[in-house]
Amino acid sequence: MKKNEERSDNRKKKHMMKRNISRLGGSGLSLEAFANAKSKNKQYNPALIKKQREFYKNAKNVNKFKKLLKQQNPQNDRSLGQEHDKDANETDKYKDKSERRRRKNSAFSLEELYRKQHEEKEKERMEREAALRVKKEEREQAETRRKAVREKMLKKTRRGQPVMKYRIEHLLETIQASTKIAAGRES
Numbered sequence: 001m002k003k004n005e006e007r008s009d010n011r012k013k014k015h016m017m018k019r020n021i022s023r024l025g026g027s028g029l030s031l032e033a034f035a036n037a038k039s040k041n042k043q044y045n046p047a048l049i050k051k052q053r054e055f056y057k058n059a060k061n062v063n064k065f066k067k068l069l070k071q072q073n074p075q076n077d078r079s080l081g082q083e084h085d086k087d088a089n090e091t092d093k094y095k096d097k098s099e100r101r102r103r104k105n106s107a108f109s110l111e112e113l114y115r116k117q118h119e120e121k122e123k124e125r126m127e128r129e130a131a132l133r134v135k136k137e138e139r140e141q142a143e144t145r146r147k148a149v150r151e152k153m154l155k156k157t158r159r160g161q162p163v164m165k166y167r168i169e170h171l172l173e174t175i176q177a178s179t180k181i182a183a184g185r186e187s
Helices: 002-024 031-039 046-072 077-154 164-186
Strands: none
């Protein structure tokens, strides 16, 4: 009897373990894997990320270049790579001479470039100031018009009644303006 009970207990335990494993999605990490996962530095490091991205980009470009070389000349892939290295060394010699010339010209070109940029900025500033002046004048004119209309609209007779002359003129002006706008839309 005891053996049967022990077997059934073992079966129940195994069944429970299997259910737990399937519920949790697997049998968990080994001790070694857990220790390695914990020891890794998981801090965010943008410089490291940038370096890795650049490394992979360069590797990708190198692979593309090698594929192109293979496609162009499939029989001489190794010799082409060596020739490319020789060409690179030869161009380095010429670079030294051209760099000396560039340095002399660069000071002059930098000065010229600075002048051009300064002139462009000055032109932009002058244009902005002119636009601001025009806007300011328009705003002032509109304000004086509004003040004049307001004064006329608020005028009263001796007995405190509003002067209807100015109010009727205002109504007439608004009607004429609206008819002009409507006529402009129709044509």
